[in-house]
Amino acid sequence: MSTVxxxxxxxxxxxxxxxxxxxxxxxxxxxxxxxxxxFGQFCDIGFPTLKDEAWRFTSVAPIARxxxxxxxxxxxxxxxEDLKPFLIADAACRLVFVNGRFAxxxxxxxxxxxxxxxxxxxxxxxxxxxxxxxxxGRHLDLGTDPFCSLNTAFLEDGGYVRIAKxxxxxxxxxxxxxxxxxxxxVMAHPRNLILAGPNSQADVVEEHVSLGDAKLxxxxxxxxxxxxxxxxxxxxIERENRTSFHISTLQMHQERNSNVSSHSVLIGGxxxxxxxxxxxxxxxGACLINGLFLGDDSQHLDNYMLVDHASPHCASHQxxxxxxxxxxxxxxxxxxxxxxxxQQTDAKQTNRNLLLxxxxxxxxxxxxxxxADDVKCxxxxxxxxxxxxxxxYLRSRGIDETSARELLLFAFAGECTGRIRSTPIRxxxxxxxxxxxxxxxxxxxxxxxxxxxxxxxx
Amino acid sequence: xxxxxxxxxxxxxxxxxxxxGIDLVVNPGEIHSIMGPNGSGKSTLAAVLARREGYEVTKxxxxxxxxxxxxxxxxxxxxxGLFLAFQYPVEVPGISNAYFLRAxxxxxxxxxxxxxxxxxxxxxxxxxxxxxLEMEEQFQSRSVNEGxxxxxxxxxxxxxxxxxxxxxxxxxxxxxxxxxDALRVVxxxxxxxxxxxxxxxxxxxxxxxxxxxxxxxxHVLANGRIVKSGGPELALELEREGYGWVEEALxxx
Numbered sequence: 001m002s003t004v005x006x007x008x009x010x011x012x013x014x015x016x017x018x019x020x021x022x023x024x025x026x027x028x029x030x031x032x033x034x035x036x037x038x039f040g041q042f043c044d045i046g047f048p049t050l051k052d053e054a055w056r057f058t059s060v061a062p063i064a065r066x067x068x069x070x071x072x073x074x075x076x077x078x079x080x081e082d083l084k085p086f087l088i089a090d091a092a093c094r095l096v097f098v099n100g101r102f103a104x105x106x107x108x109x110x111x112x113x114x115x116x117x118x119x120x121x122x123x124x125x126x127x128x129x130x131x132x133x134x135x136x137g138r139h140l141d142l143g144t145d146p147f148c149s150l151n152t153a154f155l156e157d158g159g160y161v162r163i164a165k166x167x168x169x170x171x172x173x174x175x176x177x178x179x180x181x182x183x184x185x186v187m188a189h190p191r192n193l194i195l196a197g198p199n200s201q202a203d204v205v206e207e208h209v210s211l212g213d214a215k216l217x218x219x220x221x222x223x224x225x226x227x228x229x230x231x232x233x234x235x236x237i238e239r240e241n242r243t244s245f246h247i248s249t250l251q252m253h254q255e256r257n258s259n260v261s262s263h264s265v266l267i268g269g270x271x272x273x274x275x276x277x278x279x280x281x282x283x284x285g286a287c288l289i290n291g292l293f294l295g296d297d298s299q300h301l302d303n304y305m306l307v308d309h310a311s312p313h314c315a316s317h318q319x320x321x322x323x324x325x326x327x328x329x330x331x332x333x334x335x336x337x338x339x340x341x342x343q344q345t346d347a348k349q350t351n352r353n354l355l356l357x358x359x360x361x362x363x364x365x366x367x368x369x370x371x372a373d374d375v376k377c378x379x380x381x382x383x384x385x386x387x388x389x390x391x392x393y394l395r396s397r398g399i400d401e402t403s404a405r406e407l408l409l410f411a412f413a414g415e416c417t418g419r420i421r422s423t424p425i426r427x428x429x430x431x432x433x434x435x436x437x438x439x440x441x442x443x444x445x446x447x448x449x450x451x452x453x454x455x456x457x458x
Numbered sequence: 459x460x461x462x463x464x465x466x467x468x469x470x471x472x473x474x475x476x477x478x479g480i481d482l483v484v485n486p487g488e489i490h491s492i493m494g495p496n497g498s499g500k501s502t503l504a505a506v507l508a509r510r511e512g513y514e515v516t517k518x519x520x521x522x523x524x525x526x527x528x529x530x531x532x533x534x535x536x537x538x539g540l541f542l543a544f545q546y547p548v549e550v551p552g553i554s555n556a557y558f559l560r561a562x563x564x565x566x567x568x569x570x571x572x573x574x575x576x577x578x579x580x581x582x583x584x585x586x587x588x589x590x591l592e593m594e595e596q597f598q599s600r601s602v603n604e605g606x607x608x609x610x611x612x613x614x615x616x617x618x619x620x621x622x623x624x625x626x627x628x629x630x631x632x633x634x635x636x637x638x639d640a641l642r643v644v645x646x647x648x649x650x651x652x653x654x655x656x657x658x659x660x661x662x663x664x665x666x667x668x669x670x671x672x673x674x675x676x677h678v679l680a681n682g683r684i685v686k687s688g689g690p691e692l693a694l695e696l697e698r699e700g701y702g703w704v705e706e707a708l709x710x711x
Contacts, residue, residue, distance in 0.1 A: 393548035397562035398536035411552025
């Protein structure tokens, strides 16, 4: 990338940052300092290049060479009807963000169960910033990822969820990020903060969708803190339009005996990078990192895991399945660090991929760094095509070829969707997956309802 | 009209001629057994009938219910009522037996212009057929054939056959590798399905199966041709004499 285009890119960020600096000048100093430091860091490092080990399979040049402005509003033109295709039945709470801004009139969180706080981060910054000081920006590692710096520099709004000690929330919290058709390329830097108190339990969905075809650069970061014995599941569903860029980071801080699941489903976007960074900070923590990515056309979908085993007796299990068609390019890069004191670590990593065309590509890379001596770490990756024997077997029973392909692809995807414990979320994801299987693979020739699970009769 | 008419069928696998002119007529309700030594073309014949890829028909014709079978896709052959019990059933991870079978049955019902069965209507049908083959209920929710033993896979083939109720069932070495108890279970299942309008072709290497399922006709296949046809007594003769005489007869030609 040339210095000229790079300068152009950073210039637009500088402009946007000055603008935001003025707008937020009344906010507490610690928050302003957090942003200033992050922006400084971003300007120092700049965008990553293929020379960075963590980015060796993904060029962000298309993002770097473009100028984006911060999106303004857009919620006024929307009605709940526009959001209908994206809603989750039985959600306890829905927070809607349009072009990165909280849209109260499209959200619905009343009444919230006792012990649950859910709203916009902007509102919380406005009304009770002191409550955020101890957690906001505390866990995200700005040093390693310029996009996290950029997100923190533009930290203004996003989802804020706090589950009080001992509170068990049965229904999901849905954070829905919607982009609208705007004239010029815009960016949004949603920032989410999820705080789960001791012994609490909740399921959170973070979903990114597009209304229209406008190009969006969405750079989101989520800090999730699971205190002792908390059981939390986070679900990232990325299904933006095929012109958009999407970078997201889920930073998880896990205390003693906490049990956190991260489920990622990448379907949309032109260039997508999803980082999942659990830090197993307390003994006995368990982390499930489950993912599915479906690529088609010339999509680039990069899954990057950095699992930090910092304490003994923790378990992390990664399962990622990819289905790639067209000229799409998938990446699975799973880095596991087992610190010196993290004895009895059980770390497992599995990446399975189906390539549906000759031009589809997958890069899969395990990266294990083990400094403890009593650990169990395994990793494995497979790359293959749809099983022709299985396809013929299904056809020999009367199932037409298109339906048989769809069944096999859905079964492959089902290995991942089946790990989602919350039924409404799993059904939501399965519906999306079924709609999104590569073109020509989708049909409903078996007379089945779209929402059904394969194991329904069992 | 005959159910199945095979006329002068020649077929190649990887450029090598395996079937060298098969003639076979199966009428409704008849049970035919096709026996022969390894490599004689028994499984190739079954595969060609079920329209498996990789088998090139170079000559001859096959009419199934009066239609040109060699012009049909595998799924259409199945929907027309031909069922192949695989010699080596395929594992399909991630799709439950119950789901798979209902999808298959509904695909066939759709082909015939019938309404699909929902899970509630289908479940009793499946349960009954599984009971017939002495399969435990847990198998319905397990992935198709995944982790099944050899005998379980073969029984599962017959469960599928029982659910799909074909007009013509082709059993490709369903008896191979089965112990005597499993063989009895499979044979009982097959016998329970015998009907006046349902025909079967039993492809087997061993006469033992025919103690349990008694065929109307036995054909001996050798080197890609049917070299001898007769009644059930022919199978006993083969059992007594072995396939040696077949090979000798061929060598003498």
